[in-house]
Amino acid sequence: xxxxxxxxxxxxxxxxxxxxxxxxxxxxxxxxxxxxxxxxxxxxxxxxxxxxxxxxxxxxxxxxxxxxxxxxxxxxxxxxxxxxxxxxxxxxxxxxxxxxxxxxxxxxx
Numbered sequence: 653x654x655x656x657x658x659x660x661x662x663x664x665x666x667x668x669x670x671x672x673x674x675x676x677x678x679x680x681x682x683x684x685x686x687x688x689x690x691x692x693x694x695x696x697x698x699x700x701x702x703x704x705x706x707x708x709x710x711x712x713x714x715x716x717x718x719x720x721x722x723x724x725x726x727x728x729x730x731x732x733x734x735x736x737x738x739x740x741x742x743x744x745x746x747x748x749x750x751x752x753x754x755x756x757x758x759x760x761x
Contacts (some may be wrong), residue, residue: 658711659690665709665717667698693717 657672657679658665672679672686686692696717700709705721
């Protein structure tokens with residue numbers, strides 16, 4: 653495969669383009685122009701899977717492309733399932749009443 657283009661802020665990778673020189677989807681810049689803005693690299697390694705962590709991509713010319721693993725945010729609570737079911741049941745009941753009223757109007761009852 654070809655070169656990939658990345659931009660970093662400090663060492664964190666903030667932009668990646670997998671086909672920077674492609675005729676159609678490329679960045680329409682020369683290698684020299686791209687090297688003024690970021691880095692051209694040969695490959696991007698796959699991150700390790702770590703329970704409860706998110707892989708954050710980093711790059712330095714000395715260390716190459718690497719990942720730092722940060723704690724994943726806590727999932728938001730789903731709420732009380734019983735209360736949600738009761739609300740859905742109430743909405744279904746209201747929908748049935750509304751449909752009955754519409755049917756009566758349409759049928760002229």
